[in-house]
Amino acid sequence: DIQMTQSPSSLSASVGDRVTITCRASQSISSYLNWYQQKPGKAPKLLIYAASSLQSGVPSRFSGSGSGTDFTLTISSLQPEDFATYYCQQSYSTLGFTFGPGTKVDIK
Amino acid sequence: QVQLVESGGGVVQPGGSLRLSCAASGFTFSSYGMHWVRQAPGKGLEWVAFIRYDGSNKYYADSVKGRFTISRDNSKNTLYLQMNSLRAEDTAVYYCSGGSSLGFDIWGQGTMVTVSS
Numbered sequence: 001d002i003q004m005t006q007s008p009s010s011l012s013a014s015v016g017d018r019v020t021i022t023c024r025a026s027q028s029i030s031s032y033l034n035w036y037q038q039k040p041g042k043a044p045k046l047l048i049y050a051a052s053s054l055q056s057g058v059p060s061r062f063s064g065s066g067s068g069t070d071f072t073l074t075i076s077s078l079q080p081e082d083f084a085t086y087y088c089q090q091s092y093s094t095l096g097f098t099f100g101p102g103t104k105v106d107i108k
Numbered sequence: 109q110v111q112l113v114e115s116g117g118g119v120v121q122p123g124g125s126l127r128l129s130c131a132a133s134g135f136t137f138s139s140y141g142m143h144w145v146r147q148a149p150g151k152g153l154e155w156v157a158f159i160r161y162d163g164s165n166k167y168y169a170d171s172v173k174g175r176f177t178i179s180r181d182n183s184k185n186t187l188y189l190q191m192n193s194l195r196a197e198d199t200a201v202y203y204c205s206g207g208s209s210l211g212f213d214i215w216g217q218g219t220m221v222t223v224s225s
Contacts (some may be wrong), residue, residue, distance in 0.1 A: 094158060
């Protein structure tokens with residue numbers, strides 16, 4: 001099974017900050033890496049697919065990069081509506097579309 | 109509009125069974141691979157099961173293999189999850205989701221399953 005890790009597990013930031021979240025896979029997953037945002041009591045929302053492609057309707061301040069085992073989600077200028085939990089997910093193996101443990105972004 | 113609506117959640121005793129349904133509308137359901145994803149209270153997301161667009165292949169997380177069965181009826185635009193031999197650790201919000209290797213881009217609002225005596 002492919003395992004996913006994320007760092008940090010949580011972070012505090014201010015509006016306007018640049019935020020970077022890292023995701024690592026236990027084996028190479030090429031670019032089969034997706035990022036989701038989840039707010040309390042709501043379903044997850046797809047932000048980035050295939051490591052760096054922005055989902056339709058998602059603001060351009062969100063970007064993704066990486067390939068192989070190491071990936072990054074960057075929010076260029078944090079907005080009030082961006083305080084949420086972010087999850088990476090591998091979609092390389094149909095045997096298990098594993099999610100990372102999540103990174104909670106809250107207000108400093 | 110594009111919509112997934114789950115139903116069938118509730119409280120069930122350990123060892124019991126429950127069937128979840130997910131009604132799709134606003135998109136071509138029969139062209140979409142579909143998933144169940146769950147989230148235990150205060151925890152992260154856990155992928156549970158996947159079924160191909162035509163039902164030809166099904167995959168399960170190790171934690172539910174042999175106990176849960178995913179199925180679909182494309183004539184009714186509905187996805188199902190039959191859950192047997194339920195355990196306390198199956199307590200979670202269950203989401204249905206449509207997507208592929210390019211991400212899960214359609215989500216329902218979730219239905220709560222509580223396994224408790």
